[in-house]
Amino acid sequence: MLPALMTAGAAALAAIGSALVVPRRLRPDATARVTALLAVTGASAFLWMLVLVAGTALAELHGVAERIMWCSDYIATHRDSLTPSGIFALGGLAGVFVSTAVVRRRQCALRADPHAGELTIVVSEHADAFALPGRPGEIVVTTGMLRALDPAERRVLLAHEHAHLRLGHHRYLRATELAVAVLPALHPMLAKVRQATERWADEEAARAVGDRALVARAIARAALAAPASAKAQAFTGDDVVGRVQAMLTEPPVRSLAVVLRLGVVGAGLLASTAASVVLVHHGVVALLGHCG
Amino acid sequence: MSDRRPTGALEREVLAQLWTMPDGGTPAEVLAAMDTDLAYTTVMTILTRLWQKGMVSRRRRGRAYVYTTKISEAELAADRMRATLDAASDPRAALSHFVGSLSSRETRALRALLEEATPRARRK
Numbered sequence: 026m027l028p029a030l031m032t033a034g035a036a037a038l039a040a041i042g043s044a045l046v047v048p049r050r051l052r053p054d055a056t057a058r059v060t061a062l063l064a065v066t067g068a069s070a071f072l073w074m075l076v077l078v079a080g081t082a083l084a085e086l087h088g089v090a091e092r093i094m095w096c097s098d099y100i101a102t103h104r105d106s107l108t109p110s111g112i113f114a115l116g117g118l119a120g121v122f123v124s125t126a127v128v129r130r131r132q133c134a135l136r137a138d139p140h141a142g143e144l145t146i147v148v149s150e151h152a153d154a155f156a157l158p159g160r161p162g163e164i165v166v167t168t169g170m171l172r173a174l175d176p177a178e179r180r181v182l183l184a185h186e187h188a189h190l191r192l193g194h195h196r197y198l199r200a201t202e203l204a205v206a207v208l209p210a211l212h213p214m215l216a217k218v219r220q221a222t223e224r225w226a227d228e229e230a231a232r233a234v235g236d237r238a239l240v241a242r243a244i245a246r247a248a249l250a251a252p253a254s255a256k257a258q259a260f261t262g263d264d265v266v267g268r269v270q271a272m273l274t275e276p277p278v279r280s281l282a283v284v285l286r287l288g289v290v291g292a293g294l295l296a297s298t299a300a301s302v303v304l305v306h307h308g309v310v311a312l313l314g315h316c317g
Numbered sequence: 318m319s320d321r322r323p324t325g326a327l328e329r330e331v332l333a334q335l336w337t338m339p340d341g342g343t344p345a346e347v348l349a350a351m352d353t354d355l356a357y358t359t360v361m362t363i364l365t366r367l368w369q370k371g372m373v374s375r376r377r378r379g380r381a382y383v384y385t386t387k388i389s390e391a392e393l394a395a396d397r398m399r400a401t402l403d404a405a406s407d408p409r410a411a412l413s414h415f416v417g418s419l420s421s422r423e424t425r426a427l428r429a430l431l432e433e434a435t436p437r438a439r440r441k
Binding site: 142145148157175176226265273 | 325326328329330332333334336337350351352353370372386388391392394395397398401402404405411412413414415416417418419423424426427428430431433434435
């Protein structure tokens with residue numbers, strides 16, 4: 026039991042730790058992919074730990090243990106009630122089930138209307154724009170936002186939102202949201218993935234219009250037109266100022282420092298995955314291995 | 318490079334442009350307002366296609382058509398969008414918005430950056 030907990034803890038920590046050293050200057054597409062992958066690995070290690078602890082606790086129960094013939098040799102202790110850690114793990118699994126169901130429900134609600142055109146204009150003074158995923162997906166822009174931008178800046182906005190849809194950025198966000206629903210400690214990684222997908226779409230827009238300063242201007246003007254709200258900005262995770270600054274500097278390049286830090290991230294990812302595999306193996310052995 | 322923009326992107330740009338013109342416009346007026354290197358015939362073709370798809374309306378004025386947006390459909394879209402967003406507990410957090418909202422410090426920083434990013438000739 027203790028090794029399982031320690032392995033799961035190590036796996037989750039390796040995932041979180043590696044996320045911290047993902048280099049800032051890394052290309053945003055790589056950042057989004059690596060961070061989402063780390064979140065999913067960390068969450069699955071945690072999930073395996075819960076399944077393992079809960080499964081063992083259930084298998085040891087009087088009445089259950091006798092029925093599971095193939096592992097009664099190994100699970101020698103027969104108990105009348107669940108161990109505290111078993112209760113904790115079952116509670117954790119129930120929590121995970123509820124929170125992922127809530128997240129999935131919300132994710133399914135925020136989908137494009139399949140009958141809508143690719144660009145939906147909403148009459149509203151509130152300057153806003155976003156992309157609803159789906160096939161082919163839908164770009165939603167308010168009239169307030171359209172009026173705030175000049176034609177070239179509007180081209181940037183449309184290219185940015187189109188890049189979200191074309192490259193399926195919602196998949197990285199959704200996977201990370203589910204990972205956070207499993208293991209709330211991963212929450213900072215969601216902000217990181219969100220920020221990386223925004224930067225990614227900015228770089229795509231810059232490629233489409235061929236002018237980085239124009240992209241910087243479009244982002245800044247749109248942000249200044251959007252109404253200020255003290256509440257939301259803490260967790261939107263999109264660092265508008267950082268995005269504008271990134272567009273005013275040269276595009277990200279591969280440097281030795283970036284490659285070295287990526288090596289550390291890769292090692293963390295490998296450790297996290299290995300720990301997950303060990304956990305699964307441990308679980309399978311516990312239930313089947315000694316049954317000859 | 319603009320000539321090779323995919324049709325979908327051009328349709329979106331023209332539709333967005335038309336939305337900023339309350340009285341609508343002829344293909345020539347839309348082209349002039351778009352500040353682009355597109356050809357007149359391209360804009361005309363795109364407007365015709367948008368009209369065929371039922372996304373804009375048009376009426377004759379002299380020898381040209383004046384294209385206008387469909388406000389009623391945008392209002393329907395607004396209702397649909399409100400319902401969609403209500404389904405999410407926090408659409409700001411759940412969706413990728415083009416920009417989030419700013420703190421006052423960020424607003425000051427952005428204004429400074431905007432100055433830097435705007436070439437003097439283009440500044441309005």
